[in-house]
Amino acid sequence: MTEASEPELPRGIALAWGVAANPQRGPKREMSVERIVEAAVEIADAEGLGAVSMAAVAAKLGFTPMSLYRYVTAKDDLILLMQEEATGLPSDEVLAGGDWRERLMALYREQVARYMRHPWVLEIAITGSPVTPNSAAWMDASLAALADTPLSHADRLAVLLLVTGAARWTGIVLAGYQRAEREGAMSGDEITVLEDGLFRTLITGDAYPHLREAIDAGVFLDEADPFAFGLERSLDGVAAYIQSVAEGRVVERSPFPVSGDAGIAADKKYREAQKAVRNAEKALRDARKLERQAAREARDRLARQRPEA
Incomplete structure (x- = not known):
């Protein structure tokens, strides 16, 4: 296994972390990356992500498009910087306390609220985890909520993805209703009544007996939050899993599809092999560190011994 080299940061990520080189000169002192992102977010909030272009942002700021580049x-x-700005940081209230479940639910609700304020974020294609400061802060907050549980780091990350996925799906649906309210000049309650009426008109008991039964029971008029209910029941499962881990009834996950005594033995061997690999990788890193240090010392000695011209 070769030692991973430090990757070169893409320009957008470097800007997000504040480590990108600033332009040598600009058209006016009032121009900055922060001003550009702020203007772009204002356009997206008012007109949607599709309205954002370098030309539109430049016009809003009173500059030429080339000056933005x-x-x-x-x-x-x-777009990456806009997403970072809209994501923001978790509030102090969310980070304040409570058990792991209360903190995850608070993070979920706050993420949904961010989507409602900036619904255009949901239109940005997911091409991987955004490696940006604010996104990292949300991930860290979720992992911190689970830090006192016996879950492995991999399990904690899986729970994090469960919560963020639920928040995104909830945001997608609620943002759609928000848009329908705005474009149709109808309140949320009016949309709900209209949908219920359409279902009652179109869905028959002969063709869709179970759906019709649910309609007659008033499910589409029920004021309970189905999204929070789904996440709560998922967290019930996580709680049961945490209890199993704490009681030693769950062994570390391995890629071997076996059970019983054979499964326990395979898991034990797999964990031992993983530990041996980690120890070997650490020894290799330490050896390469010593090698680089020795090389630097040798270069320094040669430089000191070289006669001046």
């Missing part, structure tokens, strides 16, 4: 060299980078 001194600061943000590509629209994809601008």
